[in-house]
Amino acid sequence: MGWLEEKSSNIYIHIHVQPRASKNEIVGIHGDSLKVRLTSPPVEGAANSLLVEFMAKKLGIAKSRIEIVSGEKSRHKTLRVEGVSKAEAANALGISA
Numbered sequence: 001m002g003w004l005e006e007k008s009s010n011i012y013i014h015i016h017v018q019p020r021a022s023k024n025e026i027v028g029i030h031g032d033s034l035k036v037r038l039t040s041p042p043v044e045g046a047a048n049s050l051l052v053e054f055m056a057k058k059l060g061i062a063k064s065r066i067e068i069v070s071g072e073k074s075r076h077k078t079l080r081v082e083g084v085s086k087a088e089a090a091n092a093l094g095i096s097a
Contacts, residue, residue, distance in 0.1 A: 002032030003034045003095075004086055004090060005086075006085070009083070011080075011084055011085070013081060014076070014078050015034050015035075015071075015076070015077045015078070016031070016034070017077060018075070019038055019042040020038075021037035022037075024036075042075075052067075055081075059092045065081060065083055067080045
């Protein structure tokens with residue numbers, strides 16, 4: 001499962017973002033990434049903020065436990081998530097692990 005990795009009590013989720021979508025949703029797997037559609041435009045970090053908020057809600061954790069570690073200005077991003085196991089994340093996101 002290339003889109004989800006576990007390293008030293010953190011998980012890393014590789015995401016392909018589609019901005020300006022009609023609604024916020026997880027579409028499925030896109031290559032080695034999880035495809036996420038977001039309503040906000042990719043302007044001044046709006047899509048990044050919405051991505052962190054959306055993923056925190058899906059995973060049932062605080063936004064402060066999610067950090068974008070790469071891809072700030074790209075559609076391909078990597079999120080570091082603290083305190084969630086790989087299995088819990090896959091289950092919460094509705095993608096089989």
